[in-house]
Amino acid sequence: MTNEFLLVFRRDALSNDNNMSPEQLQAMMKPWQDWMGSLAAQNKLVSSGNRLASDGRVVQPHQVTTNGPYVEIKEAIGGYIIIRAESLDEAAELSKDCPILQVGGNVEVRSIIPMENSI
Amino acid sequence: MLKCAVLSLWKTAFSLPLKPFMEEAELIPHLFRTEYRKIISVLCKFLGLEHIKIAEDIVSDTFLLAAETWGQKGLPKNPTAWLYTVSKNKAYDVLKRHKIFTEKIVREIQLDSEHIAENNIDLSKENIVDSQLQMMFAICHPAIGIEAQIGLSLSILCGFGVEEIADAFLSNKDTIYKRLARAKEKLKSEQIKLELPPAHDISKRLETVLTTLYLLFSEGYYSSSQNTILRKDLCMEAMRLNLMLTEHEATNSPATNALLALMCFHASRFDARTHQNGDIILYEEQDESLWNQELISRGEHYLNRASTGSVLSKYHLEAAIAYWHTHKNDTPEKWENILQLYNRLLQIEYSPIAALNRTYALSKANGKTEAIREAEKLNLQENHLYHSLLGTLYMDIDKQKAQMHLKTAMDLAKTTADKKTIQSKLDASF
Numbered sequence: 206m207t208n209e210f211l212l213v214f215r216r217d218a219l220s221n222d223n224n225m226s227p228e229q230l231q232a233m234m235k236p237w238q239d240w241m242g243s244l245a246a247q248n249k250l251v252s253s254g255n256r257l258a259s260d261g262r263v264v265q266p267h268q269v270t271t272n273g274p275y276v277e278i279k280e281a282i283g284g285y286i287i288i289r290a291e292s293l294d295e296a297a298e299l300s301k302d303c304p305i306l307q308v309g310g311n312v313e314v315r316s317i318i319p320m321e322n323s324i
Numbered sequence: 325m326l327k328c329a330v331l332s333l334w335k336t337a338f339s340l341p342l343k344p345f346m347e348e349a350e351l352i353p354h355l356f357r358t359e360y361r362k363i364i365s366v367l368c369k370f371l372g373l374e375h376i377k378i379a380e381d382i383v384s385d386t387f388l389l390a391a392e393t394w395g396q397k398g399l400p401k402n403p404t405a406w407l408y409t410v411s412k413n414k415a416y417d418v419l420k421r422h423k424i425f426t427e428k429i430v431r432e433i434q435l436d437s438e439h440i441a442e443n444n445i446d447l448s449k450e451n452i453v454d455s456q457l458q459m460m461f462a463i464c465h466p467a468i469g470i471e472a473q474i475g476l477s478l479s480i481l482c483g484f485g486v487e488e489i490a491d492a493f494l495s496n497k498d499t500i501y502k503r504l505a506r507a508k509e510k511l512k513s514e515q516i517k518l519e520l521p522p523a524h525d526i527s528k529r530l531e532t533v534l535t536t537l538y539l540l541f542s543e544g545y546y547s548s549s550q551n552t553i554l555r556k557d558l559c560m561e562a563m564r565l566n567l568m569l570t571e572h573e574a575t576n577s578p579a580t581n582a583l584l585a586l587m588c589f590h591a592s593r594f595d596a597r598t599h600q601n602g603d604i605i606l607y608e609e610q611d612e613s614l615w616n617q618e619l620i621s622r623g624e625h626y627l628n629r630a631s632t633g634s635v636l637s638k639y640h641l642e643a644a645i646a647y648w649h650t651h652k653n654d655t656p657e658k659w660e661n662i663l664q665l666y667n668r669l670l671q672i673e674y675s676p677i678a679a680l681n682r683t684y685a686l687s688k689a690n691g692k693t694e695a696i697r698e699a700e701k702l703n704l705q706e707n708h709l710y711h712s713l714l715g716t717l718y719m720d721i722d723k724q725k726a727q728m729h730l731k732t733a734m735d736l737a738k739t740t741a742d743k744k745t746i747q748s749k750l751d752a753s754f
Contacts, residue, residue: 235664239690242667246679247701253671 207289209251209317210296214303215280216310236304244288249299254286283310287317351403352391357561359404360387360483363411363447365455365518370415370445373462374512376480378418386411408447415445456481457572458518460565464533467514472507473536474543479504482540482561491551492543492558526574533569534583534639537562541587545594556594563587570626582630582639588623589646592616604741612652620650641669645681659688676704680713692717708736712746719753727753 225233244250259281263271283305290296293316300312360383367379386407400406463476478484478492490500521529544558566584569575596614597605627643645665648658666682679702687695696717704710711733718726730750737743 238664238667239686242663242670242682243698243701245667245670245674246682246698247703248674248679250671250674 207291208319210288210290210293211285211315211317212254212288212296212300212303213285213313213315214283214305214310215313216283216305216308217280236307240302240304241286243302244286244299249289250286251289252287254284256284257282280310351399352387352394355390355403355407356387356483357557358483359407361456361459361481362452363407364480365459366445366447366452367411367415368459369451369455369518373516373518376508376511379415380480382411382414382418385414412445412447453568453572455518456568457575458520460533460569461521461529462511462516462518464529464536465511465514465516466529466532467516468507468510470536470539472503472510473532474539475500475503476507477536477540477565478558478561481565482558484557484561488554491554492547494547520574523574527577530569530575530577530580533575534579537566537569538583538639540565541590545590552598559587559591559594563591570629578630578633578635579637579639580630581626582637582643585623585626585630586639586643586646588619588626589643589650592619592623592650604745606745607649615650615652623647623650636668638669638672641665641672645669654688656689659685663689676702676707677709679704680707680709684713684716687717692721696721706736708733708738708742708746711736712749715746715749715753723753 241250241253260272265271288296288299290299293314296314296316300314303312305312363383363386364376364379367382368376371379389410390403390407394400394403460477460481463480464473468476475489475493478489479486484492486497486500486504489495489504490497493500520526541559541562544555544560544562547555547558563584566580566587569580570584592615593607593610595616596610596612597607599605623643624647627647630640630643645662648662648665651658663682663685666678666685670678670682680699683695683699683702686698696714699710699714699717702710711729715726715730715733718729727750730746730753733746734743734750737746
């Protein structure tokens with residue numbers, strides 16, 4: 206039986222990627238596309254997920270809204286995908302080739318609780 | 325010679341010339357292909373889709389009569405007009421004899437009046453086009469299973485006989501006959517009407533139509549049937565129907581154009597990819613002077629027309645991959661593009677063949693070592709193409725492993741054509 210896992214990509218919030226040339230962007234995209242293509246070729250990609258922009262808001266109780274989610278944590282979520290694997294161990298194994306690891310980031314691997322069991 | 329054949333494939337698909345010097349022996353089959361679906365669509369529009377069997381009988385009778393009469397008396401001046409008139413008259417005769425209509429309709433159409441008759445069965449160009457489009461949507465109705473959709477398309481829209489369909493599907497006449505009968509029953513029981521879907525529904529319904537055309541084309545292109553002419557006909561018919569969709573505003577979507585581009589690029593290699601005896605010639609070994617440049621440029625035209633809107637369909641990606649394959653030279657740019665297109669295609673829809681092709685592109689773009697590592701993750705050990713690919717990848721790295729994989733591929737391959745391809749790779753490895 207296969208299960209679904211959420212992979213959350215985190216990296217240093219302070220890095221600023223806004224000044225990249227198209228060539229640099231292209232060069233940065235390739236390892237990601239190759240890695241996702243590899244997962245998809247193994248029929249293990251459930252959803253290509255989304256990339257997240259670096260700006261954000263944190264809404265807190267008592268009408269407090271702050272800029273950016275990174276006031277207290279240094280790492281920001283850069284994106285996520287959903288994969289299919291036999292076990293948490295396999296999902297973690299599949300994450301070891303993730304390009305985020307090459308730039309000092311990390312991958313958080315979480316089991317997704319199937320809908321019918323969540324009640 | 326081979327080039328001529330592709331050119332004629334193209335010309336028949338896109339301009340339908342009726343050569344005056346065409347022998348009647350080939351004229352009737354030709355007219356059958358081109359006129360069958362037109363007449364049957366118009367008759368069904370008139371009789372109601374629930375009477376599709378009657379419409380089929382009328383058209384078959386008409387062609388039978390044509391074969392007999394033209395054989396004895398020679399060709400009429402305008403064979404197409406002859407077919408229209410005869411089938412029209414037969415339809416009215418049938419109506420008179422069988423009383424298939426409710427009294428109300430019978431009264432309305434006043435069977436004895438020539439004048440009214442002409443207005444009723446409308447074989448004008450516009451109505452022929454509209455009826456055919458509506459027939460495509462009726463046949464590709466989501467209530468009908470995909471295999472039955474393809475069968476019905478071949479039978480009604482392409483004028484293929486049960487025997488030809490059985491040959492294309494590598495099945496037997498009985499099975500196909502039953503499948504078609506069930507599908508027609510379904511048209512009736514689901515009360516499917518000959519009409520275009522409402523505007524809000526058309527893009528969703530168009531997806532089903534495109535899927536059927538895609539499969540129709542693939543059936544011709546990849547079928548292991550040895551009948552090359554039949555397979556070419558299948559591809560040509562799929563292209564013709566697809567072209568019809570691009571000529572109608574409501575169905576002329578970017579995906580429709582992308583699919584037609586894909587078909588043009590593939591069809592451009594039709595004559596280069598098989599030997600005279602039907603054996604497959606691998607892409608790498610094809611003589612590119614046999615690639616049809618006219619079809620390639622048509623493909624580019626439709627790919628440009630597909631490049632609007634925001635939806636990137638799998639047809640766009642597959643057409644772009646096929647486009648890069650029309651460049652014979654191995655440049656890093658070519659294989660990097662193909663790799664990225666496969667990466668995206670697989671994210672939209674997984675298929676074992678796309679996974680294997682992606683791995684081949686990976687070997688060209690990123691090197692064989694990485695490709696072998698990726699190939700071994702694929703979990704397609706039961707697939708002969710998987711072992712054939714690993715055999716190719718290992719060839720310069722580990723000859724023993726390469727031969728081991730090719731032998732496994734040999735054991736798993738089912739068709740003679742596949743076995744021959746693998747055997748020649750194996751022979752070359754010693």
